[in-house]
Amino acid sequence: MKRKFLPIACFFAIFLPLLSGCGNAPSSGNNEVIVYNWGEYLDPETLEMFEEETGITVIYDEFETNEIMYPKVETGATEYDVLCPSDYMIQKLIDHDLLAELNFENIPNAKANIGSQYWEQSKEFDPENKYSVPYCWGTVGILYNKTMVDSPIDSWSVLWDETYADNILMQDSVRDAFMVALKRNGCSMNSTDTVELEAAKQALIDQKPLVQAYVVDQVRDKMIGNEAAIGVIYSGEAIYTQRENPDLEYVIPKEGTNVWIDSWVITKNAPNKENAEKFIDFMCRPDIALMNFEYITYSTPNEAARELIEEDDIRNSPIAFPDLSQYAGLETFRYLGADADQIYNDLWKEVKSK
């Protein structure tokens, strides 16, 4: 008996806690909020402050791209309360009925502090401003090293200039890469026109021999380290890179670009909806928004927080807070549907395998 007992005991000792753990792991505590945000996209200190002030525990998880985030939310494998997706992905989430309408009475700081133009812009993907609260916004542009180019840069076409062969860093993601090619060709970056997309694909294939590498986050470090002369970058990263390497300059190309917004949203099946609204409200408080802006350097739509920025050159920085009325051809990404997504992905694969 003894001999048989031991393995059985071991078995239960090892697996019972696991099994019981399965049952109540998610949404057990009623005083928590589960946040799913971009990597390095807020000041961790603000989370501690939130926990201290409200007594709500924050369970914090990070994603790398909208595309990685989406299936996790769709399948409901993990129950998240608060997400921070980009414009077109919010539209997709709304389309698939995965978001909850917000009760703005519980989020007074949102309407009070977020500038009206950002609510207006949000209507592109959230037509009635029912689901999302803008958190960060920005543009996509060209970051170049003044010491490595002959003349100031103002156009996407420089990315096809052979003098900069092996000195160009492109974004390694479908929509961003096609945005550059489509804008250069004078088309909409939300185009689903086969002829326009084919032309954009051909342009990207023509460009490939000149490209040093396709990168996402690494464009920051490579530009700081003088590895390349020109890179396509998100405006939020530009301020940081300039601090590290003063030779770098950011420009919004004259053909226009992507003006994007990342917004807080709450999932349809959020287990802690009230806490989630408290969290979003907290993030909209001017002092918290300021802390986050200073930590991540992505432009804040929070006008009250912008007023609090001490340095004049940052508060009026044309990179962080550009006067968008000066530029033509500005657009926001829209979700184009599964079929168009498929076309984009197939064309991108052709570019990458050339």
Next chain:
Amino acid sequence: MKPNKLTDRLLSAPYLLWEAIFIIVPLGMVFYYGLTDRFGAFTMENVVAIMGAEHAKALWLSIALSLASTVVCFLLAYPLAMILAHMNVSQHSFIVLIFILPMWMNFLLRTLAWQTLLEKNGVINNILEFLHMPPLAIINTPAAIILGMVYNFLPFMVLPIYNSLVKVDPNVVNAARDLGANEIQTFFKIIFPLTIPGVISGITMVFVPALTTFVISKLLGGSKILLIGNVIEEEFTQAGNWHLGSGLSIVLMVFILFNMVISAIFDKNGEGNML
């Protein structure tokens, strides 16, 4: 005391459960996704997709690069294993330790370090510039990918070969010498044939991870060179088409199984399992 069958079974239960949850179930899911379409209907389309121009090209490129790195690994590993095998115990355990030491560091970090070394303004080029020598321009080329593969997988070739070399009975070698064979003849007629099982498992252990890698080509190839691993990764993370990603994984699995079968036939003593 004879081993009790029931005890055996119970003791292996945790492992079997682990295997079921983390190997069988995921494998089943790969096959489910790979053989269905968006609407859940059965289709072979995702598997046949390997014939498409981009996928086929990525697969051949992966095979070519992993073969090249396997050959380079073999040419480097065999002499090294022989040197190790001829040392006395205290010396060789130290050398083997030095050899395995980098493997304790994270694979991603080591590959990232190579990126910093090889970059245009990287460490190697700075040294070359200081010595007034022409710069090394292999970053973001297939050569850099092969270098990354060789660096990361070389220990997997050295150790099985080393294991089979130390098992060669010195009396066999002495007998060959006795019978008049010179060094070269002894090597090709006696030593090398006896170490073939080690060589085969070394080849498998280098070729399979090299064939499926997507990190090395991403970091050292600048994402400009699309290997089959990158195609599959992007289907999951960027394109969100799990069906196509799984279908292509099934094809890749066939290649890996083929390789494993060959190695199982030769490697009856399990040199490959020494790691």
